[in-house]
Amino acid sequence: MAEPTLPETLSGIVEDFGALSEQERLELLLEFSDALPELPERLASHPELLEQVVECQSPLFLTLEVSPGPEHTVELFFSAPREAPTTRGFAGVLHEGLNGLPADELLAVPDDMPHQLGLTRAVTPLRMRGMTAMLGRIKRQVRERIAA
């Protein structure tokens, strides 16, 4: 059975992780954590607009904006404290891999994509569930925005 194709950038990230040792994967995850963009002012001053991903072990909030059709480009926003680098790292991977995609491409990303990063052993299944929940909530929000 063929793996469903991932969007190009995300597929590149998965390949990068796959080529590394477990310790190097953690270092790459740290780079994603460091690179997670700050919230723009319009959201930073309105935390109530963000949705908490309660499945994450550390506080993580997200929201997104969808441009008008037909493409429905998705812009993603995340907020997580510096003291929670693992959670930030996951958010960074999703931001880098999914931001700016048309909605249909984003919705086609398999729900279990986080497991393709090869981090499950290193970060505990509990944290992987957090990242899967982030992706699930992003996809749900996209569907809601398009339907609205």
Place this chain on the structure above:
Amino acid sequence: MAIAADPNPQFSDYARPERLVSTEWLAERLGTEGLVVVESDEDILLYETGHIPGAVKVDWHTELNDAVTRDYIDGAAFAALMSAKGISRDSTVVVYGDKSNWWAAYALWVFTLFGHEDVRLLNGGRDKWIAEGRGLTREKPQPAATEYPVVERDDTTVRAFLPDVLDHFGKPLVDVRSPEEYSGERTHMPAYPEEGALRGGHIPTAASVPWARAAAEDGTFKGRAALEEIYLGDAGLAPGDDVVAYCRIGERSSHTWFVLKHLLGFENVRNYDGSWTEWGNAVRVPIATGTEPGEAPSGRKA
């Protein structure tokens, strides 16, 4: 040769003041021969974002747990781990971490299973070090390998298994989880995801003393008088009691184990690391729900 204890007068009331060091003490001694600083956190990437200069990381999940059995690593694996971290049998090990040293206490407890003699906690942990503006680095030390002996793990002195707990009824049990987990309202920590226990509640007769009650605002341990009020007063423990502490997987209860053993001087304190994720799922073991400790099951000592 062990390094002399921190003479800080704030520690002198504790039963074993030599088990704690202050941030000042550590800052003055970084790089001393025979001293190894270990960071152990809940967030497995936190060390990488910056750590105390010279500190090595010990990861509870990938390094202290056995990969295939729900158990800790064996003596050979522990010796290999110590060697890789540059720790000798006579090293003074100072452990610190996030969340008021909760995971650091867990690591310290595992070191104790292997009888590592001189292992101490940094009072206040990572947060206090940072709050005081002390330096962090991302530079990872490359310690030279040591010859650490293979020591058989001692599971009888500070560790309890489920059958031990069944035999323990009639003696004090301390449940260190949140009140919601104790009552059975929930089976996981507030703000944490569900981690899979079939039933909510507590081990019958256990007193509820959430672990964080032992910590002050700044993550340091409360003074001895305040700790006695909590554990001897509220929880009703008496000096000399044989005590078992538990939580969800044994990590928070390691913090309480440290308090009872080293700060209050209870000789016989064991940590039941199977904790609620074992007890709450086990066949034919009784639980109690609600805010009251409940009765010991019939047929068991009351």
